[in-house]
Amino acid sequence: MSNGSTNGGASAPGGAPANATDADRARWRRYLADERAEGAVYRELAARKEGEEREILLALAAAEGRHEAHWLALLGGDDAGIPRADLRTRTLAALARRFGSIFVLALAQRAEGRSPYSTDPHATPAMAADERIHGEVVRGLAARGRRRLAGTFRAAVFGANDGLVSNLALVLGIGATGVPAPVVLFTGIAGLLAGALSMGAGEYVSVRSQRELLEASAPDPTAREALADLDIDANELALVYRARGMDSDEAIEQAALSIARVQAAGASVAPTDAIPTFEHDDEALGTGLSAAVSSFCFFAAGALIPVLPWIFGMAGVSAILTAAVLVGVALLATGATVGVLSGASPLKRALRQLGIGLGAAAVTYGLGLAFGTTIA
Structure with a gap:
């Protein structure tokens, strides 16, 4: 497209407008x-x-x-x-x-x-239009990449975030009761292992169950064997198309076409596309094993961060504050990453992640203080 002319008195491509500043x-x-x-x-x-x-x-x-x-x-x-x-x-x-x-x-x-x-x-108006359309082109290209990593990325982000928040809440709640530092450390390690194993197992079951549900909706391949003998006037195949979401007229037309193809070819088995199926994206869903491994590893990595102060010998309020700061930085990083990949504001997503994570930890810290006072 031509971008030679301009608005606001701009000249042709030979040079600047006379009133340019x-x-x-x-x-x-x-x-x-x-x-x-x-x-x-x-x-x-x-x-x-x-x-x-x-x-x-x-x-x-x-x-x-x-x-x-x-x-x-x-x-x-x-x-x-x-x-x-x-x-x-x-x-x-x-x-x-x-x-x-x-x-x-x-x-x-x-x-x-x-x-x-x-x-x-x-x-020029054409340039402004170009930029808007470029945004949609890039959105489409980015969507391909998002689909490719959606399954494992979802597990990774959720795993890391859950590890950060749940284990920070755990060690802060236990630490606030005034128990010795080794108790807080072993509690945090136990929370890391329990949570990572639970996340990995849960993600595997979730993805496998979703795949099994999708597979249950796939056509029975042996059903195609009956199509060659169907009565073209009654055309029961149209009911299959209607059950899969087509309106009545479109289903009748499509079914008649499919049967005609089979009969014209003299085939005993219909083509694989003769019976429709629901579309789903295998790349976006991911595999159960990859999702489980991602969840386990990222939960463990996230859950390790709140425990680091106690691993390095810190105790008391200084350990609690250090853990909160470390987790806060990690929450900002994960939130910003989600923001970038979703095409949204990284800062808003980072602050949202930070607020939710530290808010949950603050609640358990308050409960730990209350229980510690009661026990004392």
Whole structure:
């Protein structure tokens, strides 16, 4: 698409509007730097991909190149004094070179959604529209990665968060009663092992049960053997299609077509797609074993953090405060990671995680104080 014309009195690609100010030119240089950096991000990602995803990323890079050309034209071709791209874009570029694309695409999704072009008088409507559509393209690419890691990632995040919160609550509640430090330490270790084993077993049963429910909805492969002998006028196959969610007319049409295919081919067994099934995403569901291992390991890793002060010989209030600080930092990290991958605000998700986790621990600490006073 052409991005040559501009709003607000901007000239054609030959140069800047007559009324352009120094502030305008500074802003164009900043946009130019950002477009170049964003194009580099997409090219870096494309270099790690193949097939359709690579083509899509290169097309996005080409679109950023068109935007770059627009700002360069307004500057009269003079790219001297171009500043560095903003910190967000430079961070994306660094991540694209070093890490997996899912994190970069999730960040890029948010970045495309914050484009200033819709309110800038020197950006074309086509450029503003490009940026909005780019956000949806990146969202689609990021969704592929999210589906691939959804099962194990869910288990990992829930496992780590549960380990952090439950074991912090446990050791703080026990520690507040005034028991000796070794008791708090062994209580925390027992909570770590019990919780990790429970999480792993529970996640395995959950995923296996979900898979078994889906498998129970799959068509019986032997039922296809009966299709060749069905009465095409009565067409009982239509009832199968209706049971699977089609409306009556569509079901009758589709069933008649399936039977006609079987009879025309003279086949005794219908094609595998003759009886419909419910769609489900195996990648998103994950496997029971991988989910169980992720839950066990991440719960154990999370649950270890609150126990560290007692492992290193601390006791009393200093150990409790240290554990709370360590867990607080870890909760911020897990919350921010969830925020990045979900395309939401990392800060909001981090603070939400922190508030919930420390709030739960504070309740058990208060109960521990109450019980300690009662016992004393």
